[in-house]
Amino acid sequence: METKILESKNMSQTIFIARFITGMSRGGxxxxxxxxxxxPxxxxxGESLFWGRAYIQPQEDGTYSQKQVDNILSRLIQHGCEAFLGKGNGNLKNITPNNLKNLIPTAFGNTEFVPTPVSVFKKICQTICEAESKKITIEKTPHHVNWIDRIIRAMPNSRFVIMIREPYGFMLSYKHQGDRWQEPERTKFxxxxHPLICSLLWRGYIRAATYATHSYAQNTLVVRTEDMKSDSEAVLNEVQKFFLLNPVSKLASKIPPDNSSFLIAERPSLKSEDIFWMNLVAxxxxxxxxxxxxxxxxxxLRILCSILQLPIWTIRNFIHLNNETSGSVFQYLMRWFR
Known part of the structure; x- marks a missing residue:
């Protein structure tokens, strides 16, 4: 796909506030x-992973080459926007997996701009807005909470809703997130x-949320999953006001409660080693x-077995992350452990 490397005056002068839903996966x-x-x-x-795991470092002058732009758009077409494609309430109405393959290349092929991380991201948002006949886009990638520094440096006016969830509900949902899938996806999940890594993941999320709210209080709003369940309308009103949406609409009744891990009737329990590792780590x-x-x-004995499984788990996940991460897997993991 060919992108014209010139800057559009209209695009550079538009006031743009990037809005993000971040925080814990399995957190609502x-x-x-x-x-x-x-x-309206x-x-x-989402999940575009644009500023995190799929981020492509620009050249020394801050711009992308044609090859880098092509790589970004190819990944977006193959893996991005998966969470809200399809028909029905809560999904994008006009963008489908089929027309996304033509929509993105066409939009960028007809655009004149200097390709930087910000201008490419803006153009993606603009394209989705136009296709959906909406004014504002909101990107949803949970692990972007780890990259708020990067996003704020690029777009200082960005706003982030950060979802957090109590640890054991998070762990149960994370452990069983593949239960609704058919084999072999269920086996892959x-x-x-691993309970130790899941515990480190929860701790990483909660520490990232703490850092973000302390460093960027005006740019962040923390929402607890438990509060959203108990009073969803009040939470949704608060989120809409934070995102500067006007009017504030009644939205909770339009979408049924979402459980993407397991059927309520078949809700399992955590094992003793799960709770042990969460309490030890966090x-x-x-x-x-x-x-x-x-x-x-x-x-x-169960704890010892979980320890012995760690080397195998490490190899499997390194291979998985290496296939899904644009940059260094080591740097991505260190972001979590820090």
């Missing part, structure tokens, strides 16, 4: 996005799960945020 980000997709002015898309953060700490019988 998809349901929140679907609700906001029912607002907003189109929610099970093979990628006890401090659990207390700091006022979450109730669960207790469980310590079973040494």
């Amino acid at each position: 980000t998809t349901w929140l996005g679907k609700c906001l997709n029912e607002h 002015d907003t189109a929610v898309f 099970k093979r990628l799960y 006890s401090k953060e659990i207390s700091q945020f006022g979450f109730e700490k669960q207790s469980s019988m310590i079973e040494p």
